[in-house]
Amino acid sequence: MEAPPAWLSAFRYRIGALRSLTLRGWLSLRSRGLAATWRRFLERRALARQPLPALASRLVFPAAEGLPPLPAPERPLASIVVPVYNQLALTLGCLRALAASGDATPFEVIVVDDASGDDSPHVLPRVPGLRYHRNADNLGFIGACNAGAALARGEFLVFLNNDTTVQPGWLDALLDTFRRHPDTGLAGSRLVYPDGRLQEAGGIVFRDGSCWSYGRFDEPEHPRYSHVREADYCSGAALAIRRALFERLGGFDHHYAPAYYEDTDLAMRVRQAGLKLRYQPASLVVHHEGASAGTDPGRGMKAHQRSNREKFLARWRDELAGHPAADADPHRAARRHSRHRVLVLDACTPTPDRDSGSVRMTAVLRLLLEEGCSVAFLPENQAHDGDCTRALQALGVEAWWQPALGTLPDWLRRHGPELDMVIASRHYVLAPVLPLLRTYAPQARLVFDTVDLHYLRERREAELAGDQARLRAAERTRRAELALVAAADETWVVSPVEAELLRREAPKARVRVLSNILEMPAHEVPDWDGRAGLLFVGSYRHPPNVDAAVWMAEEVLPYLRGHDAGLMLHLVGPDAPPRVQALGELPGVRVHGFVPNLQPLLDGCRLSVAPLRYGAGVKGKINQALAHGLPVVATSCAIEGMHLVPGEDVLVADDAGGLAAAILRAYDDPALWRRLSAAGRENTRRHFSPEAARAVLRESLAELPPRRR
Structure with a gap:
């Protein structure tokens, strides 16, 4: 089908967005009331208007006073190697920033004095906690770094130029890259100029051996540069590598002595060893570029840059043949390590500590990244959601927000041609955007992620309430969802029940089941005894x-309570309206509100209950409880599509008396409790693990054409 013209797509988008907002507002008024609806509107508006403070205003430069005391742990995790040649004032400034960084990582600092002729050998040995080593002869940058590495005791080597000012938390963030991404061989910091401009967000190596500091002079917190990303190399001004790997690779190669291209060559060898290089934006380092080595490529140390490029090209010519040309678009070149470019649209940034839909979305994003995709995420509210956005960036997701996003039509006009797949969650998110996607990204495979079939939930709610207006609204939602199912290339549902329903309602549609996704807890499940x-x-x-x-x-x-007057019901969850808060006044009810860490309640309560009288999709509350070995008593609606066998995996009843009887049966029978606990964990492992979801994602990705380079 021919795509509509751009002006018509933009017009349809704006009309569709207004219509969607109006309908959702009306449904919220019917379900939540005026006060709750107004409160949600104000929260979303405030979030969307909240600007990020300028990075320059947040940079920290410690006062130039005295000799900074440095930590001297018996067992450092990191050994920070600082090569120096003269420039004592710079070195002391670097050490002061290290001392004031506040990092929790135990680290030692090794300064390698490369035969300085200033006061460095007289002053630096007096710095408390510093490990000072002086070379008898000037070995150059490479020799000094390797000499410092030979003295290191930490598991990680961190090479740091002396013309840097590290920012608080830089080291914790840098080493966290290895924990979150275990296939990381080398990680580099985000380098900025003292005035806050970006200096480097990882490096690009082109086919001719030339290199580019990605993002140079750009806005440092632009979404392009704010997420963990694979890089071709990371500047030796601030990089980390496991000491064992550095030693196995032979350290920095003296072939490039005295300096330049040694970090790029090391990066190629790390990748040759089967590991990846990652840029870590949360590790922020101010680099006073040129303060120690100058900036003139024809003089001093910089003069070696050109000759070493030729050496580098001669050594790696075959490998570099697959790199982009020097005139390639740098943003596309920066993503060259990804298999596919995927855009994910959702209503808001995931909050996995607050709702199961966010747990699933976060897991989907993580799996896409693990499958080698470059993932951009656009929330409908277009807001930077603080720690939640930063959590996505730490995973490696390119999360976009205003003002960098601009208008959605403009964003898709710029980026749409690069997309291989678009995943749009929830019908009210996809419907307005559909014309834009077909205009600006017609080549992209469009996946409609229903999350759950909203019309099914709305219909059941209306039937329970006997509300004819809601029934009519549910029918409108049904028509809208089925229209999107027909328009999409593929539709995801979370349960086989909903898949079967769509097969009847839309028999020509391509439907896959991508359900909830949970990691199984590793700790041992506390037994029946001691729970209540x-x-x-x-x-x-x-x-x-x-x-x-x-x-x-x-x-x-x-x-x-008639059976056990001491029995307590714990109601946990955010955004409780007055009607739920008032339940705390009833005997035996405790309303907790939002609980950041549920583990004590999951390990301390004897049963989880899911008394849902209507709804749709797969219930995360049940998944979570079963994964933690906490038996569940639920209604039929609550366990729909979860592969659970009543009486074997869970207990089920649909009226108040029957539900109470089932709860008491499981509550007072240790043998039954243990059988349900074991069966529930096995159900979660079989049907809701990351590996089960990965198989579905791989089927989808396998149908994409190879990415255009």
Whole structure:
């Protein structure tokens, strides 16, 4: 089908966005009431308007006073090697910043004095905690670095120029790259100028052996430069590598003595060893470029840059044949390590500590990255959501926000031709954007991620309430979702029940089941003994959870309290409306609100309850409890599509008395409790593991054509 013209796509997008906002506002008023709806509107508006403070205003430069005391741990995790030649003032400034960084990582600092002729040999040995080593002869940058590495005791070597000012937390973030991404062989910091401009966000190596500091002179916190990303090399001004790997590779190669291209050559050898290089933007280092070696390529140390480029090219010519040409677009060149370029659209930035949909989305993003994709994420509210956005960036997701995003039509006009796949979650997110995607990214495979079939949930809610207006709204949602299923190249649902429903409603559609995704906890499950109480977890922005909490507290709990007057119901979850908060006044009910760490409740309560009377999709609250070995008593609606066998994996009842009886049965029978606990964990491992989801994603990605280079 021919794509509509650009002006028409933009017009349809704006009209569709307005229509979607209006309908969602009306549904929210019906379900949540005026106060809750208005509060949500104000929260979203405030978030979207919250600007990021300028980086330059946040840079820290310690005062130039005295000799800074440095840590001297018996077992350092990191050995920071600082090669110096003269420039004592620069070196002391570097050491002061290290002393003031506040990093939790135990580190030692080794200064290698390369036969300085200034006061360095008289002053530096007096710095408390510093390991000072002086070369008898000037060995050059490479020789000094290798000499420092030979003295190191830490698991990690961190090479740091003396013309740098590290920022608080830089080392913790740099080493965290290796923990989060175990295939990392070398990691480099984000380098900025003292005035806050970006100096380097990882490096690009071109086919002719020339190099480029990606992002040079650009806005340092632009979304392009704010996420962990593979790089061709990382500047030796601030990089980390495991000491064992550095030694196995023979250190910096003296072939490039005295300096330049030694870091690029090391990067090629790290990659040759089967490991990856990553740029870590959370590790922020101010580099006073040129302060120690100058900037004139025809004089001093810089003069070796040109000759060493020829040496580098001669050594790596075959490998460099697959690199981009020197005139290639740098943004495309920076993503050359990815298999596919994927855009993910959702209503907001995932908050995995608050709702199960966010847990699933975060896991999907992680799996896409692990499958070698370059992933851009655009939230509908177009806001930087603080720590939640930074969490995506730490995974490696290119999260976009305003003002860098600009208008969505303009963003897609610029970036749409690069996309291989677009995943749009929720019908109200995809519907307005669909014309833009077909205009600016017609080549991209369009995946409609339903999250759950909204019309099914809305219909069940309306039937429970006997509300004809809501029934009509549910039918409108049904038509909208089915239209998107027909328009998309592929549709994801979270349960086989919904897949079967779509096969009847839209028999020509390509439908895959990509359900909830959970990592199995590694710790041993506490036994029945010592546990007490019932646990219900859910975000109360979701109307089915409000209804379930009220029904459980007001109609089911009285049966239970009649049997055991000490039994407690724990209601956990953010955004509880007054109706749920008031339940805390009932005997046996405790309303916790948002709980950042659920582990004590999951390990301490005896049962999890899921008394949902309507809804759709797969319930994360059940997945979470079962994964932690906490048996579940639920309604039929709650376990729909979860491969759970009533009586074997969970206990099920749909009326208040039956639910109470099932709860008491599991609560008081240790043998039954243990059987349910073991069966629930096995169900989660079989159907909701990352590997189960990975198989589905691989099927989708396998249908994409090879990425255009």
